[in-house]
Amino acid sequence: MNMEAFNDRNVADNGYFLVDIEDYPTDGWGKFKRVVKRSFKGELFVGLWVVMREMIRFDIHTVQYPQEKMPIGPRYRAIHEMKRLWESDTERCIGCGLCEKICISDCIRIDTKIDENSRKEVSEYTINLGRCIFCGYCAEVCPELAITHGGEYENASDQREHFTMYEDMLTPLDVMKAGKQLEFEGFGSITPHEDERVKKTPLAY
Amino acid sequence: MDTAYLIETIIKVVVILLIFSALAGIGTYFERKILAFMQRRLGPMNVGPYGLLQVAADGVKLFTKEDIIPTNVVAPIFKIAPVITAATAFMAAAAIPFFPEFTIFGYTVHPIVADINIGILYILGMMAVGLYGPMLGGMASANKFSLLSAARTAAVFISYEVVSGLAILAPIMMVGSLSLVDFNNYQIGGISHWIVWSQPVAFILFWISAFAETGRTPFHLIANDHEIIDGFGTEYSGMRWGLFFIGEYANMFFISFVIPLIFLGGFGDGSFLGAIGLLAKVAFFFFFFLWTRAAWPDVRPDQLMWLCWKVLMPIAVINVVITGFVMMF
Numbered sequence: 001m002n003m004e005a006f007n008d009r010n011v012a013d014n015g016y017f018l019v020d021i022e023d024y025p026t027d028g029w030g031k032f033k034r035v036v037k038r039s040f041k042g043e044l045f046v047g048l049w050v051v052m053r054e055m056i057r058f059d060i061h062t063v064q065y066p067q068e069k070m071p072i073g074p075r076y077r078a079i080h081e082m083k084r085l086w087e088s089d090t091e092r093c094i095g096c097g098l099c100e101k102i103c104i105s106d107c108i109r110i111d112t113k114i115d116e117n118s119r120k121e122v123s124e125y126t127i128n129l130g131r132c133i134f135c136g137y138c139a140e141v142c143p144e145l146a147i148t149h150g151g152e153y154e155n156a157s158d159q160r161e162h163f164t165m166y167e168d169m170l171t172p173l174d175v176m177k178a179g180k181q182l183e184f185e186g187f188g189s190i191t192p193h194e195d196e197r198v199k200k201t202p203l204a205y
Numbered sequence: 206m207d208t209a210y211l212i213e214t215i216i217k218v219v220v221i222l223l224i225f226s227a228l229a230g231i232g233t234y235f236e237r238k239i240l241a242f243m244q245r246r247l248g249p250m251n252v253g254p255y256g257l258l259q260v261a262a263d264g265v266k267l268f269t270k271e272d273i274i275p276t277n278v279v280a281p282i283f284k285i286a287p288v289i290t291a292a293t294a295f296m297a298a299a300a301i302p303f304f305p306e307f308t309i310f311g312y313t314v315h316p317i318v319a320d321i322n323i324g325i326l327y328i329l330g331m332m333a334v335g336l337y338g339p340m341l342g343g344m345a346s347a348n349k350f351s352l353l354s355a356a357r358t359a360a361v362f363i364s365y366e367v368v369s370g371l372a373i374l375a376p377i378m379m380v381g382s383l384s385l386v387d388f389n390n391y392q393i394g395g396i397s398h399w400i401v402w403s404q405p406v407a408f409i410l411f412w413i414s415a416f417a418e419t420g421r422t423p424f425h426l427i428a429n430d431h432e433i434i435d436g437f438g439t440e441y442s443g444m445r446w447g448l449f450f451i452g453e454y455a456n457m458f459f460i461s462f463v464i465p466l467i468f469l470g471g472f473g474d475g476s477f478l479g480a481i482g483l484l485a486k487v488a489f490f491f492f493f494f495l496w497t498r499a500a501w502p503d504v505r506p507d508q509l510m511w512l513c514w515k516v517l518m519p520i521a522v523i524n525v526v527i528t529g530f531v532m533m534f
């Protein structure tokens with residue numbers, strides 16, 4: 001989809017113009033003239049013709065929703081997903097807790113422990129979706145691009161506090177093995193071709 | 206009164222009731238589809254092929270819904286109001302000749318329930334009685350939107366009765382009869398004999414007031430959803446609301462019969478072609494009701510009054526006077 005029309009704020013060049021509206025008549029004769037003009041100008045028939053034309057053209061724009069769906073933008077923020085590393089298929093989350101910290105509705109709960117290799121490991125991670133406002137801060141703050149938003153917007157729950165667990169959000173291993181994990185392109189993700197712009201840190205002064 | 210006549214009349218009544226109740230349902234389907242196409246939508250699609258069974262689904266819904274009488278309404282009037290709308294709409298149909306007479310098994314059938322000599326007066330009167338439905342329903346309900354709608358109903362119908370009455374007066378003067386069959390026979394000579402050529406102003410005026418009498422856009426302010434919820438229908442549910450609906454659509458069909466009968470030659474010489482022609486004209490007028498709904502905005506109540514009393518009524522009076530002079534000399 002071409003976003004140009006939405007991003008261009010310079011309305012003056014976009015074919016916008018002021019509609020020429022006559023002043024309202026104040027005296028009786030002027031009003032009478034306006035009535036006569038409106039009665040015989042045939043504007044009503046223009047309206048009739050327009051809808052008739054659309055009916056004949058039959059250019060239907062209906063999306064028959066459950067069968068057909070509109071594509072959603074990459075920046076859409078629906079239920080969270082937890083990504084895995086492409087190299088090793090292990091989870092990206094390092095348990096830094098930044099997402100828990102930044103969450104403005106306090107709905108992330110994270111607990112970590114030290115595993116047998118003396119590495120930090122996430123032992124518990126839940127998001128209370130009843131409280132989440134899908135602001136995207138967690139995805140933006142995550143240093144590892146681990147927590148992101150997905151595109152799943154058809155959700156229902158039989159309770160208000162619906163918790164989603166770490167395991168449910170994590171990309172399943174078989175999907176990962178098939179190389180089908182979708183990289184998040186929305187809020188907080190890396191700009192495309194960012195690596196070309198990376199410069200070496202100047203060490204010699 | 207002999208038995209054969211009685212049986213024939215009863216059969217005719219039942220047939221008209223059944224056909225037009227069904228047509229009212231199918232009319233809603235056409236309305237949805239045509240409005241949808243004009244607005245580049247698809248309309249009902251899911252119930253049956255192309256949504257054709259939507260009417261049946263709606264019917265089942267309306268019939269099985271709980272019949273709610275809200276606490277603060279005036280119950281007897283609230284209950285009877287929808288019946289008035291539906292009943293008067295069908296009663297008006299008694300004087301409409303739907304088809305030319307035809308012979309079946311050697312028996313001549315007149316497809317009109319009662320060819321009374323005051324036909325058109327009776328039809329207009331019956332349709333005017335129908336206004337008591339929305340009005341009483343609105344006043345019996347216990348909310349202000351319904352009350353507003355009742356007030357609007359009274360205002361609209363009173364004023365547009367005047368316009369339709371005066372507009373129809375000129376053709377009546379020419380034909381010299383109030384029976385719709387006589388109207389039809391007056392124009393039997395073909396297209397050049399149609400009253401619309403000699404009375405174009407009356408035709409337009411009557412057409413405009415038909416919109417007001419059936420409460421259709423652009424004069425839909427009686428139940429304007431975007432201003433006063435559903436007006437008189439706000440507190441109605443289930444089949445009572447459905448009766449209002451059937452009444453409105455039956456009225457649309459009947460007025461679509463009356464306009465061609467008076468102005469456009471009706472069923473002509475009574476041949477099969479003439480009958481088909483009448484149906485085509487009816488279909489056009491019904492379609493026009495839907496067409497304007499897609500195309501035109503609603504007018505405000507004060508604009509409606511202004512249009513009626515300051516524009517249409519003087520034109521109608523002048524039309525009657527001119528017709529009188531022309532007929533005199």
Ligand code: SF4
Pocket residue numbers: 102103104105106107108127131132133134135136137138139
């Ligand atoms: S989207 Fe916002 S509210 Fe939801 S978990 Fe992330 S930071 Fe919290």
Ligand code: SF4
Pocket residue numbers: 092093094095096097098099100110141142143144145146147
């Ligand atoms: S999801 Fe990201 S921000 Fe949250 S704890 Fe894991 S690495 Fe840190």
